[in-house]
Amino acid sequence: MTEQGYVRAVRGGMAMVETIQTEACSQCSSRGACQMMGGERMRVVPAINEAGAKEGQRVIIAARRSTVMGAGFLVYMVPVMALIGGAVVGKAYGPDYGFEPQSAAVLLGVGLLAACWLAISRFSKRMAGNKNLAVRVIRIVKDTQDGGADAVDQCSAGV
Template sequence: MIEEIGRVVAVDNDKAWVETIRTSACDACSAQKGCGHGLMNKANPGKAFRLEIPLNSASVQLGDEVTIGIPEDSLLKASVICYLMPLVLLIAGAVLGKLWLGEPASALLGVSGLVLGFFLVRWVGQFSNFETTPVLLSVRSGPFVAAR
């Protein structure tokens, strides 16, 4: 389970809005110079991010510190589909275009495969059952202190 600590900023009947502060493990990473995530975190340090969390019979109040999480396997499956499907279709289109019709068709079929991959990712995302909705793991009443 991938976990994050946040603060409850709003509560509805069956859901809560949780605000997390983006923190990064980039300081301990050996690839921090060439990593896109590290560069984005440096550009917007400490930017808040809000998520809607279903409560499922848990009771929270404004200002409570909560731990939220998403299953690692669901995130991994969704990431593979999101990133790998367009890439595979791009390469397949380019290779088939080169084998059948030549260089110009290779570029055209490669781009067509990429676009088809994006549409397939959107379609699969609408009908998939990946549990990427964050869940409430624990509640600690009291003031929120962001870890830095």
């Protein structure tokens, strides 16, 4: 999955790339959720600067589709499954422990949801340093004489 953006800053081997949501979001079934939850179309993404881009240059950044899809599943589906699973188990086994079925369903569902969010947060922090999962600057887009961005300077590093 690729996006185009502008390098706003370079720090060591990392580039801070400002992007506008386009290709990746157009194919996402949850594309409207970002806007509803206060997200903006403009994003600044830290990316490994494999192309050697400098501040102000237009670049192409890329992330592995499997990484994006896996992260989406982890963030969206796993918490929902924890909530539903906890509610089902709480309703079934709550009366055995002196709880009303609906109270047990709510307590266990919300409890597992909270535990799931905590686990995902810790997992996310642990995976943040994994360079195989990182976004990368793969190309520098060169502007042509007429102001367009037709010519692309290819980076030798693949994604």
